[in-house]
Amino acid sequence: MKKHNFYAGPSILPEFTIKNTAEAVTNFAGTGLSVMEVSHRSKEFVAVMDEAQALFKELLNIPEGYEVLFLGGGASTQFCMVPFNLMKKKAAYLNTGSWAAKAQKEGKHFGEVVEVASSKDANYNYIPKDYKVPADADYFHITTNNTIYGTEIKEDLEVGVPLVADMSSDIFSRPIDVSKYALIYGGAQKNLAPAGVTFVIVKKDLLGKVDRDIPTMLDYRTHIDKGSMFNTPPVLPVYAALQTLIWLKEQGGVEGMHKKNIEKAGLLYDEIDRNKLFKGTVASKEDRSLMNVCFVMNEEYAELEKEFFEFASERGMIGIKGHRSVGGFRASTYNALPLESVKALVETMQEFEKKH
Amino acid sequence: MKKHNFYAGPSILPEFTIKNTAEAVTNFAGTGLSVMEVSHRSKEFVAVMDEAQALFKELLNIPEGYEVLFLGGGASTQFCMVPFNLMKKKAAYLNTGSWAAKAQKEGKHFGEVVEVASSKDANYNYIPKDYKVPADADYFHITTNNTIYGTEIKEDLEVGVPLVADMSSDIFSRPIDVSKYALIYGGAQKNLAPAGVTFVIVKKDLLGKVDRDIPTMLDYRTHIDKGSMFNTPPVLPVYAALQTLIWLKEQGGVEGMHKKNIEKAGLLYDEIDRNKLFKGTVASKEDRSLMNVCFVMNEEYAELEKEFFEFASERGMIGIKGHRSVGGFRASTYNALPLESVKALVETMQEFEKKH
Numbered sequence: 001m002k003k004h005n006f007y008a009g010p011s012i013l014p015e016f017t018i019k020n021t022a023e024a025v026t027n028f029a030g031t032g033l034s035v036m037e038v039s040h041r042s043k044e045f046v047a048v049m050d051e052a053q054a055l056f057k058e059l060l061n062i063p064e065g066y067e068v069l070f071l072g073g074g075a076s077t078q079f080c081m082v083p084f085n086l087m088k089k090k091a092a093y094l095n096t097g098s099w100a101a102k103a104q105k106e107g108k109h110f111g112e113v114v115e116v117a118s119s120k121d122a123n124y125n126y127i128p129k130d131y132k133v134p135a136d137a138d139y140f141h142i143t144t145n146n147t148i149y150g151t152e153i154k155e156d157l158e159v160g161v162p163l164v165a166d167m168s169s170d171i172f173s174r175p176i177d178v179s180k181y182a183l184i185y186g187g188a189q190k191n192l193a194p195a196g197v198t199f200v201i202v203k204k205d206l207l208g209k210v211d212r213d214i215p216t217m218l219d220y221r222t223h224i225d226k227g228s229m230f231n232t233p234p235v236l237p238v239y240a241a242l243q244t245l246i247w248l249k250e251q252g253g254v255e256g257m258h259k260k261n262i263e264k265a266g267l268l269y270d271e272i273d274r275n276k277l278f279k280g281t282v283a284s285k286e287d288r289s290l291m292n293v294c295f296v297m298n299e300e301y302a303e304l305e306k307e308f309f310e311f312a313s314e315r316g317m318i319g320i321k322g323h324r325s326v327g328g329f330r331a332s333t334y335n336a337l338p339l340e341s342v343k344a345l346v347e348t349m350q351e352f353e354k355k356h
Numbered sequence: 357m358k359k360h361n362f363y364a365g366p367s368i369l370p371e372f373t374i375k376n377t378a379e380a381v382t383n384f385a386g387t388g389l390s391v392m393e394v395s396h397r398s399k400e401f402v403a404v405m406d407e408a409q410a411l412f413k414e415l416l417n418i419p420e421g422y423e424v425l426f427l428g429g430g431a432s433t434q435f436c437m438v439p440f441n442l443m444k445k446k447a448a449y450l451n452t453g454s455w456a457a458k459a460q461k462e463g464k465h466f467g468e469v470v471e472v473a474s475s476k477d478a479n480y481n482y483i484p485k486d487y488k489v490p491a492d493a494d495y496f497h498i499t500t501n502n503t504i505y506g507t508e509i510k511e512d513l514e515v516g517v518p519l520v521a522d523m524s525s526d527i528f529s530r531p532i533d534v535s536k537y538a539l540i541y542g543g544a545q546k547n548l549a550p551a552g553v554t555f556v557i558v559k560k561d562l563l564g565k566v567d568r569d570i571p572t573m574l575d576y577r578t579h580i581d582k583g584s585m586f587n588t589p590p591v592l593p594v595y596a597a598l599q600t601l602i603w604l605k606e607q608g609g610v611e612g613m614h615k616k617n618i619e620k621a622g623l624l625y626d627e628i629d630r631n632k633l634f635k636g637t638v639a640s641k642e643d644r645s646l647m648n649v650c651f652v653m654n655e656e657y658a659e660l661e662k663e664f665f666e667f668a669s670e671r672g673m674i675g676i677k678g679h680r681s682v683g684g685f686r687a688s689t690y691n692a693l694p695l696e697s698v699k700a701l702v703e704t705m706q707e708f709e710k711k712h
Contacts, residue, residue, distance in 0.1 A: 003388045007395045010591055018381060018390045025378040031674075032359045034374045036550035036596060037692075039363045039675055072552060073429035073573065076587035080571035102572070109569050189588055194392035196428060196552035196590030213465050215436035216458070217429065231432035232545055234552030235366055236592060240392060318387075319395055336393075 004341035006331040007319030008147050008292060009169060010189040014336045016250075017193075017243040024239055035239050040232050045239075049228065052242040059245060059253050062178045062201060069200040069220070070228045070238050075168045075187040077218075078198065079103040082141065082164055082183065083110035084218050088210055092116050092137040092161070096153075097124045097146035098325065103166060104141070110212070116140070123326065124149040126283040133159040139182055145170035147190075148323040150280075150294030150330065151287045156180040162206060170291050171199070172248060173335060174258040182206050188237060190291070191335045192244050197237035248335070257335050264333045264342045265290040271346045275353050277301045277308070281326055296328030301356065308352055315348050360697035362687045363675030364503050364648060365525060366545040370692045372606075373549075373599040380595055391595050396588050401595075405584065408598040415601060415609050418534045418557060425556040425576070426584045426594050431524045431543040433574075434554065435459040438497065438520055438539065439466035440574050444566055448472050448493040448517070452509075453480045453502035454681065459522060460497070466568070472496070479682065480505040482639040489515040495538055501526035503546075504679040506636075506650030506686065507643045512536040518562060526647050527555070528604060529691060530614040538562050544593060546647070547691045548600050553593035604691070613691050620689045620698045621646040627702045631709050633657045633664070637682055652684030657712065664708055671704050 005012040021035075028035035029044040038045055049070070056068045071077075079102060083091060089111050093104035095118035107113040114137060117128035124146060133140045139162040145152045147169045154174065157163060162182030169190045178184065183202045189195035202220050216222050222230050251257060269288060272278045272295045281294040297305045305328065312320055322328040331345055361368040377391075384391035385400040394401055405426070412424045427433075435458060439447060445467050449460035451474035463469040470493060473484035480502060489496045495518040501508045503525045510530065513519060518538030525546045534540065539558045545551035558576050572578050578586050607613060625644060628634050628651045637650040653661045661684065668676055678684040687701055 005389055005393060007393065007398075010393055010395060010588060013390065013393045018392065021392065022378055022381040022390075025374060025381055033361055033674070034369065034378075036374065036377065037361060037363065037366055037369045039366060040551065042363075042675075071429075072554075072590075073427075073433060074587045077429060077433075077573045080573060106571055106573075109571050187588060189591075194590075194592045195396065195588045196593055198428075215462055215465050217433045217436060217462075231430045232366060232543060232551045234428075234550075234590065234593070235545075236550045237552055237590070318389070319398075 001316045002344075003316045003318055004344050005318050005337070006341070006345070008323070008330060008332045009187070010195045011332055011334050012336045013194070013240070014244055014247045016247040017240050020243045021236070021240045025236070035236050038235070040229060040235055045235055048239050048242050049233065052238055052245060053228075055242065055245040055249065056199070059172065059248055060176065060178055060201070065205060066178060066201055066203050067224045069202065069223045070233055070241070071198045071200060071223060072196065072234055074198055075166055075185060076102070078166070078185040078200065079106035080109065081218050081220065082139070082185070083107045084212065084214050085207060085210065085220050086139050086162070086164070086183070087111045088138050090114065090134065090137050092133045092140045094128065094131070094140070094142045095120055096127055096143055096151060097149050099148075099166065100143035100146065103143065107141070122283065124151065125281055127151050127153055127287045133161055135160060137161045139164045142166070145289055145291050147292050147332070148325060150282050150289045150292045152289035152291065154290070170289070172254055172257060173261050173291055175254045188241055193237045193241035195237070196234040197241060260339070261290045261333065261335065264337065264339055265293055267342050267346060268293045268331060268333065271349050275349050277304065277353050277356060278349065281328065291332060291334055293331045293333060294322060294326055294328065296322070304356065311352050312345070312348050315344065317345055317348060320345075357672045358700075359672045359674055360700050361674050361693070362697070362701070364679070364686060364688045366551045367688055367690050368692045369550070369596070370600055370603045372603040373596050376599045377592070377596045381592070391592050394591070396585060396591055401591060404595050404598050405589065408594055408601060409584075411598065411601040411605065412555070415528065415604055416532065416534055416557070421561060422534060422557055422559050423580045425558065425579045426589055426597070427554045427556060427579060428552065428590055430554055431522055431541060432458070434522070434541040434556065435462035436465065437574050437576070438495070438541070439463045440568065440570050441563060441566065441576050442495050442518070442520070442539070443467045444494050446470065446490065446493050448489045448496045450484065450487070450496070450498045451476055452483055452499055452507060453505050455504075455522065456499035456502065459499065463497070478639065480507065481637055483507050483509055483643045489517055491516060493517045495520045498522070501645055501647050503648050503688075504681060506638050506645045506648045508645035508647065510646070526645070528610055528613060529617050529647055531610045544597055549593045549597035551593070552590040553597060616695070617646045617689065617691065620693065620695055621649055623698050623702060624649045624687060624689065627705055631705050633660065633709050633712060634705065637684065647688060647690055649687045649689060650678060650682055650684065652678070660712065667708050668701070668704050671700065673701055673704060676701075
């Protein structure tokens with residue numbers, strides 16, 4: 001039976017990435033060795049790192065003055081690296097979910113944190129819009145896509161202070177204007193690569209302005225100076241990331257992806273809105289994520305939740321259980337998810353409706 | 357032509373690990389999905405993590421009271437995590453190479469660092485023995501194997517203060533008495549897994565004793581509490597690590613490995629000592645590493661260095677160029693390197709000798 005991979009992350013990767021990585025695990029770049037056992041200083045891997053950085057910049061149209069890094073440690077390590085490097089005295093955070101809150105919590109180790117707005121009291125079911133960012137904040141931190149709650153900030157904000165964005169779960173899903181950001185980071189394990197590599201896009205002239213003593217590995221300048229090779233980078237995840245970037249370019253880049261993502265998420269949201277059994281969890285349609293489609297049973301059908309989960313699982317739907325803090329279902333529709341998987345889920349929802 | 361992989365790291369992995377990982381990249385644990393695209397919360401991956409931790413403990417005979425963690429960020433991140441978590445006021449370091457020096461440098465961000473001894477003035481060609489560790493040091497940090505210089509501390513030291521060891525390049529190469537250590541860490545990319553996962557063995561009751569404010573991701577307790585699942589772990593590298601651990605057990609565990617490593621390194625050192633063209637770089641035989649065999653041309657044959665490199669490369673020897681700070685050659689003889697590769701290199705050295 002065809003499996004439909006709706007995992008929230010780590011999540012579906014392009015077949016192109018999987019096929020090429022499987023080959024490289026056996027024989028990397030014609031070396032006769034596995035990509036898992038070649039030196040990161042070998043000319044073959046240096047070429048991979050260089051091409052991945054170049055293609056990353058090309059696909060996001062990253063302007064001069066920014067650097068792209070591939071690091072270890074996950075987005076969660078960025079939660080402290082950002083204030084380590086950028087917070088002089090005060091930073092502003094937008095609290096749109098539990099990962100946003102975790103990032104904000106780390107800020108407090110380094111100085112004053114201003115929570116400009118929060119949707120926590122409504123279980124994060126919307127993106128706050130009516131807030132003011134203090135003009136003296138060293139940066140404003142946002143989480144563009146909130147995987148657990150299915151909300152997304154879909155435009156590039158203008159806030160008058162350096163903008164820092166965790167884009168772990170929507171990078172490469174739509175065009176962004178990188179010049180509007182001071183720093184963008186994310187775990188790669190949604191739209192880019194297997195878990196184990198973290199991307200950072202950083203505007204170089206913002207660094208070196210804090211008095212704080214920064215441990216070497218937590219200082220972005222260390223990694224910029226060494227081209228992400230200060231220590232051994234996660235070789236295989238970087239190789240896989242390169243494959244996804246090549247695939248992405250072939251698919252029409254971020255513009256092409258954006259169109260497909262609008263179509264996929266739209267199809268699923270339309271069915272949720274139409275089908276009497278289900279309802280979406282996000283308060284307003286404009287805040288709905290294109291990456292994580294969260295829905296629950298309508299009140300009068302609440303007792304069918306478990307049955308629908310089993311019904312869908314039998315039809316090859318994987319990873320559709322909602323996060324425990326929201327409940328119900330979550331279908332993640334990342335870049336690599338084919339339209340046919342969304343169609344299969346929609347048909348499953350329709351079949352289930354007919355049954356009831 | 358058969359390739360012989362002497363890379364210093366990332367380095368050769370068992371064929372068993374490569375074969376099983378290649379399969380899992382295509383179809384992981386019968387899920388029909390790639391190991392690169394399954395949730396770290398899936399029951400299949402949770403089983404991998406649990407088994408890897410259990411087998412890690414079993415193979416090193418780790419006593420009660422210790423935890424095994426699989427983290428991101430590399431050993432270089434441990435250079436600051438160790439003092440973050442363990443240094444109250446003062447720590448002692450043994451400077452046996454450039455990585456040891458990097459670890460020591462990070463300590464200075466957190467308090468007083470005492471360098472108890474250093475072999476830097478002899479280009480790190482020996483392991484200092486005659487030193488005294490201050491009784492009031494919060495810990496004593498050593499780098500057991502110095503990849504660049506080919507020296508190794510091959511016994512478990514007793515120093516009267518908590519012992520912290522970077523075992524990136526010799527973990528699982530010989531039996532160790534973990535009870536002698538407070539903390540052992542290392543990048544996995546030599547004897548365990550592809551780059552991207554870092555192991556930590558930590559004695560739990562030593563934690564929580566510093567007043568310092570520790571960022572969440574840099575606090576070992578975070579990862580102990582969540583079983584290395586606070587954030588998304590590097591899934592594929594952990595899967596590959598498990599394969600190596602299974603293989604290691606089948607090979608007779610660390611005792612079995614130790615015997616083979618003694619045989620392999622012994623064969624190569626004997627040839628270096630016998631062959632008139634070459635000489636070892638380590639000052640005394642007792643300090644010679646079982647993992648990285650460093651040698652140069654004898655003075656009177658110095659001009660043959662490039663020719664030998666090409667001669668060996670043509671015979672399938674990969675990664676034998678010495679680090680630029682030592683020059684000459686380095687043949688890394690990690691666990692997964694078969695005896696036949698050592699024999700092939702020895703034969704190459706003998707053939708080259710006959711030519712000259």
